[in-house]
Amino acid sequence: MNRAFNDRESQKILDIIKNFARKNSLFILAYGTGCGAIEIPPTITSRYDAERFGIRGAATPRQADVLLITGYLSVKTLKRVIRAYEQMQDPKYVMGFGSCTINGGMYWDSYNTIKQLDKYIPVDVYINGCMPRPEAVIAGFVKLQQLIQQGKALGWKHYKENLEWYRQNQQKVIKNWRMPDYNW
Template identity: 45%
Template sequence: MDKPLTQSEIDTWKVPVPGGSVLLAPADRLAQWARRNSMWSLTFGLSCCAIEMMAAAAARNDLDRFGIFFRATPRQADVMIVAGWISVKMAPFIKTLYDQMPEPKYVIAMGGCASAGGPYRDSITVVKGADQFIPVDVYVYGCPPRPENLINGIIKLQDLITSEHALTRRGQPLPPRTPIVIGGE
């Protein structure tokens, strides 16, 4: 999982002192490493995608390998996997749960419905994607996506966490992120 450090990257951290040199690594790296490897996700299954999400956590695929396990309360969760179609009645609850999660928080829209409304896009009771009301980081393609594809999305989210600035000043929001789209076409 962890990308090996390149020699040139290590060289940029070298600070010469009398009699040798010391390495001063940025604290960002530590924070990114911790966040990337401990993404506790919110138990939030909306419909059939949730079955595939459970399959991803169970014996064959085992999300716990990546340090992901499901917490029932939003206060202890880092990642919200929106799995399934979102009805107009459900959307406010998703928004509330998202607001209750502590920063830094990430959202994976799993499957066609959570990404853009899916096959129910023309229905008046279905919200056309989770990004209508919460910021989505990764869109996972599929109807429903296979567990492998969800794991692919999780790995992409880990890359995204690695590429962003992990630490900000107190009170300042994290810089906006560009979402990643997986699969499609």
């Protein structure tokens, strides 16, 4: 019995079923930073209707699958983003919006915004543009769905394996690291 469920072939079939469910049911955390949060309402309402793809808003990190970093991320917000990300349940995905999350964008010499998002939390899909329009956002979601189906969206695993590296980067930027104790 145990062997029947644990051999590689049945695991593969199970993964296909799981990934199909995961890719067609993406709950996005209703959390917006910067200017890109204004692109989310048109994306999920009548005009562009992201619910066709099973994309839906979730109110708390516990229920969400996708964390959208919509635009520039100040150091103060980064602290909250890390907490929200760590409270989400595996598997979880991160999408970076706009050039601000890729290389700082127009805030490249600002003292208060981070320049590379993937140094602090793992990013599965980047959408470039300033800001990306809802079409681009939906294209990004479709790309994320492809990655999930192929089993390549493994940022959450990467984060757990390289936690020390991420913590080091996070603590370099956040001077006063006072995170409350919580279990993930």
